[in-house]
Amino acid sequence: MQQINLYLSEFRPSREPLRALHMLWAGVAFLIILICFSFYSNHKHTLLLQQLEVEQKSQQAIQAQLLQLSANKPVESSAEIDAKIAQLQKSVQRHQRILTMISHQDLGNDKGFSSQLIAMGQAALPTISVESFSLQRGGRYAELSGVTHRADQIPLYLQRLRRDSSFSEVGFGVLNIDRDLKESGLLKFSLAKAKEGNQREGTN
Numbered sequence: 438m439q440q441i442n443l444y445l446s447e448f449r450p451s452r453e454p455l456r457a458l459h460m461l462w463a464g465v466a467f468l469i470i471l472i473c474f475s476f477y478s479n480h481k482h483t484l485l486l487q488q489l490e491v492e493q494k495s496q497q498a499i500q501a502q503l504l505q506l507s508a509n510k511p512v513e514s515s516a517e518i519d520a521k522i523a524q525l526q527k528s529v530q531r532h533q534r535i536l537t538m539i540s541h542q543d544l545g546n547d548k549g550f551s552s553q554l555i556a557m558g559q560a561a562l563p564t565i566s567v568e569s570f571s572l573q574r575g576g577r578y579a580e581l582s583g584v585t586h587r588a589d590q591i592p593l594y595l596q597r598l599r600r601d602s603s604f605s606e607v608g609f610g611v612l613n614i615d616r617d618l619k620e621s622g623l624l625k626f627s628l629a630k631a632k633e634g635n636q637r638e639g640t641n
Contacts, residue, residue, distance in 0.1 A: 567582075579609055582629070614626045
């Protein structure tokens, strides 16, 4: 009688198609979330631009009023005019602080990130699942992380992204790859800024 050992690897059911399907659905869900975030970012960007325009016009009006008061100031200044000038100067300083705060919101990208999201969908590979993605410095720098079955697929994925004009001038972080302790056969990767400890080791 012939016996078959079902514990041998060749007789075990393959889980690779199931894992690939899970990674595909995870990637689709992630892209939907990114698209929603892109619409939110565009809306916030528009509001900031409107607020910036209002503050600039308000500051210009106050400065014009301040110059007019200074020009019409009599030889012997009255306390009322001096108080008005001091009040306007404080108002100018306050609006200047608001303008500075708005400017620090990084308004470098006025087109949003929808083109990058479309490029990520077009460059998608069944062997890679992107779990997080962020654009910084007005869309000039990108960080992302995810899982893959093969490490050589990551440079290929980045190369596919680079072919799109929306990523042609985008810089990426340092590539790190580690084995996934929860899922055997998977590799966790990230493209992010190098930690200070790693930078010191590299300079020594």
